[in-house]
Amino acid sequence: MREKALKIILIFIGAAFIVIMLIMPLLTVIAYALRQGWNTFFNAISDPYAIKALKLTLFTTIISLVVNTVFGIFAAWAITKFNFRAKQILITLIDIPFSISPIIAGLIFIVVFGRIGWAYPLLEALNIKVVFAVPGIVLATIFVTFPFVSRELIPLMNSSGSDEEEAAALMGAKGFYIFRKITLPHIKWSLLYGMILCTARALGEFGAVSVVSGHLRGKTNTLPLHVEILYSEFNLTAAFSVASLLVIIAVIILILRNLIEYRLKRGEND
Amino acid sequence: MQALQKFKGKNKANKSIIPGFGLSMGITLSMLSFIVLIPLASVLLSLKDISFSEFIEVIVDRQTVSAYKVSISCAFIASSINVVFGVLLAWILTRYKFPCKRIFDGLIELPFALPTAVAGISLTTLYSDKGWIGALFNKIGVKISYTKVGITIAMIFIGIPFVVRSIQPILEKLDSQYEEAAAILGADKHIIFLKVIFPEILPAMLTGFALAFARSIGEYGSVVFIAGNIPYKTQITPLIIMSKLEQFNYPAATSIALIMIIFSFIILFGINVLSSRVNKIASGD
Amino acid sequence: MNNKQFKYKKAIAALAIFTTISGSLVGCSEKNISQAYSQADAITITNVSYDPTREFYEQYNKIFTDYWKKEKNQLVEIIQSHGGSGKQARSVIEGNEADIVTLALEGDVDEIRKAGLIDEGWVNEFDKNSSPYTSTIVFLVRKGNPKNIKDWDDLINDGVEIITPDPKSSGGARWNFLAAWAFFGEQDGATEEYQKQQIKKLYSNVSVLDSGARGATTTFVENGQGDVLLAWENEAFLSIKQNPEEFEIITPSLSILAQPSVAIVDENVKKHGTQEVSKAYLEYLYSDEAQRLAGENYYRPSNSEILNEFSNVFNLDVKLVNIDDYFGGWEAATEKFFVDGAIFDEIYKN
Numbered sequence: 001m002r003e004k005a006l007k008i009i010l011i012f013i014g015a016a017f018i019v020i021m022l023i024m025p026l027l028t029v030i031a032y033a034l035r036q037g038w039n040t041f042f043n044a045i046s047d048p049y050a051i052k053a054l055k056l057t058l059f060t061t062i063i064s065l066v067v068n069t070v071f072g073i074f075a076a077w078a079i080t081k082f083n084f085r086a087k088q089i090l091i092t093l094i095d096i097p098f099s100i101s102p103i104i105a106g107l108i109f110i111v112v113f114g115r116i117g118w119a120y121p122l123l124e125a126l127n128i129k130v131v132f133a134v135p136g137i138v139l140a141t142i143f144v145t146f147p148f149v150s151r152e153l154i155p156l157m158n159s160s161g162s163d164e165e166e167a168a169a170l171m172g173a174k175g176f177y178i179f180r181k182i183t184l185p186h187i188k189w190s191l192l193y194g195m196i197l198c199t200a201r202a203l204g205e206f207g208a209v210s211v212v213s214g215h216l217r218g219k220t221n222t223l224p225l226h227v228e229i230l231y232s233e234f235n236l237t238a239a240f241s242v243a244s245l246l247v248i249i250a251v252i253i254l255i256l257r258n259l260i261e262y263r264l265k266r267g268e269n270d
Numbered sequence: 271m272q273a274l275q276k277f278k279g280k281n282k283a284n285k286s287i288i289p290g291f292g293l294s295m296g297i298t299l300s301m302l303s304f305i306v307l308i309p310l311a312s313v314l315l316s317l318k319d320i321s322f323s324e325f326i327e328v329i330v331d332r333q334t335v336s337a338y339k340v341s342i343s344c345a346f347i348a349s350s351i352n353v354v355f356g357v358l359l360a361w362i363l364t365r366y367k368f369p370c371k372r373i374f375d376g377l378i379e380l381p382f383a384l385p386t387a388v389a390g391i392s393l394t395t396l397y398s399d400k401g402w403i404g405a406l407f408n409k410i411g412v413k414i415s416y417t418k419v420g421i422t423i424a425m426i427f428i429g430i431p432f433v434v435r436s437i438q439p440i441l442e443k444l445d446s447q448y449e450e451a452a453a454i455l456g457a458d459k460h461i462i463f464l465k466v467i468f469p470e471i472l473p474a475m476l477t478g479f480a481l482a483f484a485r486s487i488g489e490y491g492s493v494v495f496i497a498g499n500i501p502y503k504t505q506i507t508p509l510i511i512m513s514k515l516e517q518f519n520y521p522a523a524t525s526i527a528l529i530m531i532i533f534s535f536i537i538l539f540g541i542n543v544l545s546s547r548v549n550k551i552a553s554g555d
Numbered sequence: 556m557n558n559k560q561f562k563y564k565k566a567i568a569a570l571a572i573f574t575t576i577s578g579s580l581v582g583c584s585e586k587n588i589s590q591a592y593s594q595a596d597a598i599t600i601t602n603v604s605y606d607p608t609r610e611f612y613e614q615y616n617k618i619f620t621d622y623w624k625k626e627k628n629q630l631v632e633i634i635q636s637h638g639g640s641g642k643q644a645r646s647v648i649e650g651n652e653a654d655i656v657t658l659a660l661e662g663d664v665d666e667i668r669k670a671g672l673i674d675e676g677w678v679n680e681f682d683k684n685s686s687p688y689t690s691t692i693v694f695l696v697r698k699g700n701p702k703n704i705k706d707w708d709d710l711i712n713d714g715v716e717i718i719t720p721d722p723k724s725s726g727g728a729r730w731n732f733l734a735a736w737a738f739f740g741e742q743d744g745a746t747e748e749y750q751k752q753q754i755k756k757l758y759s760n761v762s763v764l765d766s767g768a769r770g771a772t773t774t775f776v777e778n779g780q781g782d783v784l785l786a787w788e789n790e791a792f793l794s795i796k797q798n799p800e801e802f803e804i805i806t807p808s809l810s811i812l813a814q815p816s817v818a819i820v821d822e823n824v825k826k827h828g829t830q831e832v833s834k835a836y837l838e839y840l841y842s843d844e845a846q847r848l849a850g851e852n853y854y855r856p857s858n859s860e861i862l863n864e865f866s867n868v869f870n871l872d873v874k875l876v877n878i879d880d881y882f883g884g885w886e887a888a889t890e891k892f893f894v895d896g897a898i899f900d901e902i903y904k905n
Contacts, residue, residue: 007366014362017355021427022380028392071301078294082286092539096306099484099534101508104527108309111316115650132651143305165288175289200383207491214651215636224385229637232606232769234793243388250383255376262372398778416763499721499764501903509766513723516641518666
């Protein structure tokens with residue numbers, strides 16, 4: 001009896017936290033977006049610049065996702081399957097992008113590839129633009145989402161140990177085969193989850209991208225930057241309409257992933 | 271099995287038999303260098319325009335120091351609150367069944383996906399004395415937006431997914447057999463929690479705390495709107511960096527950024543080491 | 556055995572993957588450049604501007620495109636970029652290849668000159684110090700003006716809450732500070748010490764010091780903070796346009812002539828071969844048509860005849876001090892008030 005009461009209390013507190021801290025801000029965004037009616041909303045999201053920005057955002061997100069997934073798997077493999085010195089330092093270095101202020105995250109690419117950067121003469125000679133062009137935006141997005149996949153994989157692969165992989169290796173299996181047949185089934189949910197996180201964060205990334213984008217309308221504007229521009233020109237409703245589009249995409253992805261994982265896991269257990 | 275154990279024991283001394291060390295390490299290091307380390311190191315280059323005494327002067331300036339205090343204290347409180355709610359949320363999401371659970375679960379990452387400026391503007395509106403929540407608190411005379419409380423709330427918002435998602439997988443994996451065994455042996459519920467579950471999730475709690483903390487002290491977009499930005503009171507460190515940049519003072523901006531990066535690195539490194547220790551103790555290695 | 560060779564092979568594989576990734580990045584950059592500059596019959600210029608000019612330039616670009624088509628029979632495409640003025644100037648310095656800049660502050664354009672991208676003497680390249688339109692600092696108050704705020708000295712009364720952005724992080728907000736400083740300097744028997752004291756009182760009434768002008772407006776308009784917002788005149792008009800029932804504009808007796816500056820980024824136009832069209836683009840800002848457009852977008856046209864056409868919109872009685880005459884130029888003012896440890900920092904100490 002007491003346990004049941006405890007359960008209800010805990011659920012109540014947790015639900016209250018989610019409603020107040022997460023759902024209410026989301027509702028605020030949507031309330032702003034719709035306060036001048038559906039027409040304004042649809043006009044804002046069907047604006048040609050908004051659509052161009054959406055395309056760029058999706059492009060950037062997909063590249064970051066691929067790069068970070070490849071990186072995350074290799075990094076997790078290197079870190080959890082082998083012993084070497086300075087492992088903690090390596091893990092911490094991978095975590096660094098979490099803790100860097102987005103402004104600085106953008107600035108670091110400026111001081112490498114920008115006009116004041118040391119790589120600039122080389123890029124100039126090759127006629128390549130990195131910052132204030134699409135590659136800079138992609139790079140900055142990869143940077144801020146860099147740790148997401150490896151972060152998910154490392155603890156799990158650490159705790160599940162390497163015994164099975166070692167056994168397979170003893171029997172002569174090749175590296176990729178071991179990964180596919182033994183490791184992947186263990187980590188697939190964490191991997192998927194890390195990829196989802198990476199996607200969500202890449203979709204919404206604003207600070208670092210803002211520094212390297214140059215805000216060229218129709219060229220280097222991502223959806224979050226488009227939101228900022230609308231906001232800055234006193235068009236709050238349109239800004240929040242576009243923002244809510246972004247958020248709704250993200251929420252749908254997040255909830256879908258959860259439902260699929262739940263279904264499939266239940267299937268596995270049966 | 272014994273042969274394997276033996277082999278493993280020998281192996282630990284020199285080299286693992288699992289293939290792929292060269293390849294995976296090579297990729298990890300080259301990508302890490304290209305995307306994180308080389309650009310970060312380049313930032314340090316801009317410090318060549320500043321002498322050591324100027325550097326010290328910039329980083330210990332009174333206004334800057336008070337901004338560190340605001341950032342660090344709010345981030346600390348926010349991350350501590352997040353650990354408490356993180357454990358609670360992870361617990362109810364893994365152990366209980368209730369309506370809307372899947373939706374709640376999916377919403378935890380919302381703070382990652384919301385562009386930070388949008389999050390900042392919405393939180394400020396929500397908690398200002400005209401907002402849905404702020405108005406309630408205003409009645410009892412508590413102001414949230416434009417105070418340190420507001421900064422802390424914004425930091426809770428951006429930090430919560432880190433904590434929940436660090437703890438949740440561990441709780442999911444944690445075999446309920448332990449708990450059942452302990453219960454059969456007659457252990458009290460909260461003793462089970464303290465003696466069985468808590469040690470298991472402690473490293474994850476620490477990691478979650480560190481990540482949330484590191485993210486909070488660096489965060490700009492979602493915090494700057496809700497902070498009142500009054501010097502010596504509610505000014506956060508990233509804003510100081512911003513105003514140095516506004517004066518085209520790159521060396522000063524990087525000096526302060528460097529301090530923040532070092533601070534975060536120490537926190538993250540410390541916690542990584544600590545949680546791997548705790549892990550080892552827990553697994554009895 | 557051949558362990559070493561084996562490792563070597565893997566290192567190469569690692570390098571290959573890494574090269575592919577960087578290669579794909581480079582690939583998309585090249586596509587980008589060719590898209591921007593390959594159409595032979597059309598010409599593309601980039602105008603890096605600041606926040607609230609978007610609507611004005613969107614309309615202006617249309618009339619300029621028509622004008623250029625008639626004059627030269629050439630299609631011109633204008634890429635716009637908007638953001639905080641200081642940030643935009645920085646992006647040009649850091650390699651954002653603007654052909655022209657139209658920024659909020661002379662100081663921001665001058666930073667680009669210091670970086671070597673704009674030639675000396677740009678201020679005199681176009682009429683009226685290269686400011687085709689101007690603005691000033693006004694007060695936005697709540698409807699009915701409940702705190703009865705008429706002029707700068709009403710702002711230092713007890714219980715008045717002011718919203719203004721931080722002049723350290725927002726260049727545009729420096730005009731607010733300078734306007735107040737000039738007002739207190741014009742009072743009988745004013746000394747610098749007196750000015751400092753009054754300014755200190757004023758800023759101690761500031762309840763939220765937002766990081767930028769737009770944030771300050773949201774704080775005041777959407778979140779209902781404060782009794783008065785110190786704002787650029789054109790931005791105050793935009794807020795009124797959005798919420799006509801809730802606010803009114805009060806023009807103080809004395810304010811400052813805020814002169815947004817325009818310039819050609821000489822190095823970049825040379826590189827792109829866009830000198831002629833860039834020059835024409837900025838010159839045409841002074842045409843009657845463009846001046847009227849500026850007025851309609853709540854900027855004060857620098858052509859005084861056309862400014863008078865808008866006398867029912869703008870309060871033309873306000874005495875406007877000029878930064879060159881009163882403060883000895885933008886650079887001197889920055890040195891005196893806004894660098895680290897200068898007067899603005901001083902008033903917040905203790």
